[in-house]
Amino acid sequence: MTDRFNQKNISVPKGVWIIRQTWNDVLFAHWPVDPSILRDKVPSVLELDTYNGMAWISVLPFMLTDLRARFLPPIPGAHSFPELNFRTYVTYKGKPGIYFFSLDADHRLAVQGARTFFHLPYFYADMNAEKSGDIIQxxxxxxxxxxAKAEFSASYRPISAPFTAEKESLDYWLTERYRLYTSHHNKLYFEDIHHHPWMLKRAEAHFTINTTAEAHGIQLTHSEPLLHYAEKQDVLFWPLRRWR
Incomplete structure (x- = not known):
């Protein structure tokens, strides 16, 4: 393993954060895939990150709340909505991060704003999230x-006591990522984020339908996904920057 997991890589980024938001009732559903399946679906400038020779893709449903810009109050009607992320894991010049294939959100203004100002592949979707006890529908x-159309329907819940992932474990490798990469007009951009280490729980989930990966030409393996749950995470975002 490299030294990518030492503490300096999760320190507060330089400069001033511009956006904050809270992620609630997060499910991490992870599947291993052969790196060759993803290579032509990720910008060639990015290196696919692998763990024991395997690439991974993850689907993350959650409820986003308290979305606001620094020094400003929440935007009326746009500060709370469901979001569904589909991502993989990459590095650039030794810095690990996330590459998003898609981000679905149930708010047209948020989708357009993220596409315009952050060059992220957000898509508008009809979404619903309901919690009853510890079960999320x-x-x-x-x-x-x-x-392409993508549909996702699942119920999930936590099934363990909370824990923080040990460095160099697969749990840590999949969840403790503090940079996202994106491309626009063949130019590479990155954005740093910051939050406390994830307080994870083991989870169980029942997937009624999940065509999120298929919409991007990726077939999920028939193996059971590795599942994590997190009740809440406050996240800060720094400005999007172009890599020159």
């Missing part, structure tokens, strides 16, 4: 004409 159906 989650559904998403993409309505955006800019993408």
């Amino acid at each position: 989650y559904a998403s159906k993409r309505k955006d004409a800019r993408s």
Whole structure:
């Protein structure tokens, strides 16, 4: 293993954060895939990150709340909505991060703003998230004409006591990522984020339908996914920067 997990890599980024938000009732559903399946779906400038020779893809449904810009109050009607992320793991010049294939959100203004100002592949979807006790019922159906249709429906819940992942473990490798990469007009951009280490729980989930990966030409393996749950995470975002 490299030294990518030493403490300096999760320190507060330089400069001033510009956006904050809270992620609630997060499910991490992870599947291993052969790196060759993803290579032509990720910008060539990025190196696919692997763990014991395997690449990984993850689907994350959660409820986003308290979205606001620094020094400003929440945007009326746009500070709380469901979101569904589909991502993989990459590095650039030794810095690990996340590459998003798609981010679905149930708010047209948030989708357009993220596409315009952060060059992220957000799509509008009809979504619903309901919590009863410790069980979350989650559904998403993409309505955006800019993408192939994708649908997700699942119920999930935590099944263990909370824990923080040990460095160099697969749990840590999959969840403790503090940079996202994206491309726009063949130029590479990155954005740093910061939050406390994830307080994870083991989880169980029942997937009624999940065509999120298929919409991007990726077939999920038939193996059971590795599942994590997190009740809440406050996240800060720094400005998007172009890599020159």
